Structure formats: structure tokens, C-alpha cells
Amino acid sequence: xxxxxxxxxxxxxxxxxxxxxxxxxxxxxxxxxxxxxxxxxxxxxxxxxxxxxxxxxxxxxxxxxxxxxxxxxxxxxxxxxxxxxxxxxxxxxxxxxxxxxxxxxxxxxxxxxxxxxxxxxxxxxxxxxxxxxxxxxxxxxxxxxxxxxxxxxxxxxxxxxxxxxxxxxxxxxxxxxxxxxxxxxxxxxxxxxxxxxxx
Amino acid sequence: xxxxxxxxxxxxxxxxxxxxxxxxxxxxxxxxxxxxxxxxxxxxxxxxxxxxxxxxxxxxxxxxxxxxxxxxxxxxxxxxxxxxxxxxxxxxxxxxxxxxxxxxxxxxxxxxxxxxxxxxxxxxxxxxxxxxxxxxxxxxxxxxxxxxxxxxxxxxxxxxxxxxxxxxxxxxxxxxxxxxxxxxxxxxx
Numbered sequence: 433x434x435x436x437x438x439x440x441x442x443x444x445x446x447x448x449x450x451x452x453x454x455x456x457x458x459x460x461x462x463x464x465x466x467x468x469x470x471x472x473x474x475x476x477x478x479x480x481x482x483x484x485x486x487x488x489x490x491x492x493x494x495x496x497x498x499x500x501x502x503x504x505x506x507x508x509x510x511x512x513x514x515x516x517x518x519x520x521x522x523x524x525x526x527x528x529x530x531x532x533x534x535x536x537x538x539x540x541x542x543x544x545x546x547x548x549x550x551x552x553x554x555x556x557x558x559x560x561x562x563x564x565x566x567x568x569x570x571x572x573x574x575x576x577x578x579x580x581x582x583x584x585x586x587x588x589x590x591x592x593x594x595x596x597x598x599x600x601x602x603x604x605x606x607x608x609x610x611x612x613x614x615x616x617x618x619x620x621x622x623x624x625x626x627x628x629x630x631x
Numbered sequence: 632x633x634x635x636x637x638x639x640x641x642x643x644x645x646x647x648x649x650x651x652x653x654x655x656x657x658x659x660x661x662x663x664x665x666x667x668x669x670x671x672x673x674x675x676x677x678x679x680x681x682x683x684x685x686x687x688x689x690x691x692x693x694x695x696x697x698x699x700x701x702x703x704x705x706x707x708x709x710x711x712x713x714x715x716x717x718x719x720x721x722x723x724x725x726x727x728x729x730x731x732x733x734x735x736x737x738x739x740x741x742x743x744x745x746x747x748x749x750x751x752x753x754x755x756x757x758x759x760x761x762x763x764x765x766x767x768x769x770x771x772x773x774x775x776x777x778x779x780x781x782x783x784x785x786x787x788x789x790x791x792x793x794x795x796x797x798x799x800x801x802x803x804x805x806x807x808x809x810x811x812x813x814x815x816x817x818x819x820x
Binding site for chain 1: 664665688690691692693694696697698699700701702703704705706707708709710712726727729730733734735736
């Protein structure tokens with residue numbers, strides 16, 4: 433049981449979101465969410481971003497539409513989500529049932545000196561997602577609620593949006609491969625099979 | 632390309648251009664399934680064709696860079712796509728173009744131009760004149776199509792480049808192709 437007054441730790445959150453992940457496909461936003469997902473275990477079904485801030489949720493949409501039988505989980509940060517806030521409207525319109533977006537909200541730009549983001553001033557990402565039309569949208573503050581999001585990500589009744597309030601801690605980096613060609617090729621080989629190598 | 636009250640859908644006095652039909656068939660043959668777009672009148676016939684096609688999914692974007700990311704995700708999942716945008720939208724895409732460039736992913740962009748031949752709106756000039764330079768600065772292979780008969784073959788060539796060499800490629804469809812009709816519409820006002 434998590435004390436309601438204690439902020440969640442980001443790597444505990446990610447480890448739980450990725451518990452027994454099966455064939456879950458994961459897009460990780462740049463910065464700490466990338467390192468968190470990689471700390472949980474490098475996996476060919478991960479696509480960890482090293483740049484292209486604002487890409488994560490829309491990559492999730494394109495992937496979810498291309499692979500409707502698979503479940504797609506986007507794990508990104510509050511700064512990254514804020515940069516492409518309009519994507520919530522696009523995703524709400526498209527209603528991909530197999531897409532879950534989990535924002536690790538430490539209310540900070542973590543990579544650049546822990547400057548406050550808009551969520552530190554109370555900007556309600558989950559409320560914005562809900563208002564856009566993503567009907568399953570929650571602020572998450574406890575480990576039990578994280579487990580609920582983990583389970584929702586496997587159910588395919590989305591889209592699901594979660595704003596997970598986390599401790600603004602700076603942790604050691606765990607780096608996945610940095611070569612975009614390797615990340616793309618291994619992901620496609622894992623999802624599409626060896627035939628993708630000949631295309 | 633609506634302007635000064637002109638109705639871009641009012642085609643009563645001019646036959647529709649046929650190049651969008653050719654482009655539609657070429658993109659279908661290329662296996663395009665996802666269409667990301669911020670609309671432009673110059674793309675309207677092509678958009679209608681994709682919307683009527685049960686095999687293709689048209690996604691309206693709030694900003695064009697969403698489409699760059701969406702089509703990267705599509706490629707990871709084994710689907711091809713195309714981004715339909717106006718030249719002003721190219722400016723919205725610049726940093727996101729890092730994604731296909733560094734990840735060896737195809738990206739096919741069909742850009743209808745503003746701010747070049749025959750432009751009447753001075754506010755369209757800066758981005759219109761900067762469009763090709765901005766794309767090329769980000770490593771996008773650019774082909775211009777400034778005559779109607781060049782559009783289809785340019786799209787065919789760029790689609791092959793993008794999907795077979797895993798690179799971003801853009802076709803700039805000039806106002807010499809798109810624009811004359813608009814001056815007639817404006818002249819009626």
C-alpha cells in the first residue's frame with residue numbers, strides 16, 4: 433500500500449506498467465522515460481526515442497493503427513506530452529482501442545535542470561485528455577492505480593490516458609541502443625518477422 | 632487555397648484537374664494505408680478519394696509534425712503512409728524530421744505550395760520561399776512539380792525513393808499547377 437502522501441517512484445511505476453508485458457509494444461519518450469523503460473529491460477519491442485520531442489504519442493497512434501491486434505503503450509514525460517498536446521485531440525478523434533498513454537509527470541523538465549513544467553502550476557493533463565474525448569483518463573497517485581493502468585493497457589478498450597504523478601528524482605541513466613537504424617530494424621523484425629529485413 | 636472569400640469547392644466553371652486521380656492510383660499501388668493531413672484545397676480531390684477508400688485511413692492532424700511521428704509509428708507497425716500538407720506546414724515539421732532521417736524510415740510528403748508563382752498574399756511568402764531550403768536542410772529529398780503533367784511521375788519517383796531507400800522525400804506541387812484556377816475565382820469577386 434502506497435501512502436497517499438508519498439509520490440510514486442518513476443522506475444517502480446515503469447516496472448509495474450511493464451510487468452508480464454507479453455507482446456506489448458512500447459514507445460518511450462525522450463529523456464528519463466527512455467532510461468526508465470530501458471532500466472526495466474531492453475527489448476526489441478521497445479522503441480525508445482532519443483530526440484524528436486513531441487513524437488511519442490503520435491508514434492503510438494500510427495503504430496496502434498498499423499497493428500490493431502497488438503497493444504501499444506506509450507510511456508513519456510509531462511514536458512514531452514505538453515509539446516504535442518494537440519495530439520490528444522487527434523488521438524481522441526481516432527479512438528484507437530489498443531493505445532494507452534502513460535505520462536510520467538514529475539512536473540519538471542528533468543534533462544535540462546529540473547525547471548518546472550506547466551503541470552507544476554496545476555495544468556491538468558488528464559483533464560485535457562478527457563475534455564478532448566479520451567474517456568478513460570485518470571490522474572494516478574498510488575501503486576494500485578498504476579496496476580489498474582497496466583491492466584487497462586492489456587485490455588484493448590482504450591484509448592487510455594494516465595497522468596502518473598511521480599517524484600522528481602534524478603536517477604542514473606540506463607541507455608538503450610542509440611542508432612535509430614538499429615532500433616527501427618530490430619523493432620520491425622520483432623513485430624513483422626524476418627521478411628521485414630528484405631523490404 | 633481559399634482566399635478573399637473564394638470558394639475552393641466551387642468548380643462549376645472549370646473541370647477538375649486529373650493529376651490527383653493519377654496520384655491516388657500511384658499511392659495505392661505503393662501500398663499507402665495511412666494518410667496524415669492538414670487540409671489544403673489543392674489536396675481536396677485526393678483527400679476525398681482516400682476518404683472513400685475503405686483500405687485507407689485519413690487522419691486529420693492538429694499540426695503537421697504529428698503526421699511525421701504518426702507515419703514513423705505506422706512504419707514500425709508495417710504500414711506505409713503519406714503526409715499531405717501545405718508549404719506553411721513544412722515549417723511545423725522541422726525538428727520532427729529528425730525522426731525519419733536518423734531512423735532510416737520512409738516519409739513521403741506531398742506539399743502544395745503557397746508563396747511562390749503568382750502568390751497574392753504577402754504573408755505566404757516567407758515560408759513558401761523557405762520550404763525547399765528547410766526540407767533540404769533536414770535531409771529530405773525534394774522534387775518540384777511545377778506542371779500538371781509532372782505531378783504523377785514526381786510522386787511515383789519520390790514514393791519509390793522513400794519506401795525503397797527508407798528516407799524522407801517530398802514533392803512540392805507548385806502554384807503553376809494549383810494556382811491559376813484561384814485567380815479566376817478571385818476575379819469573379
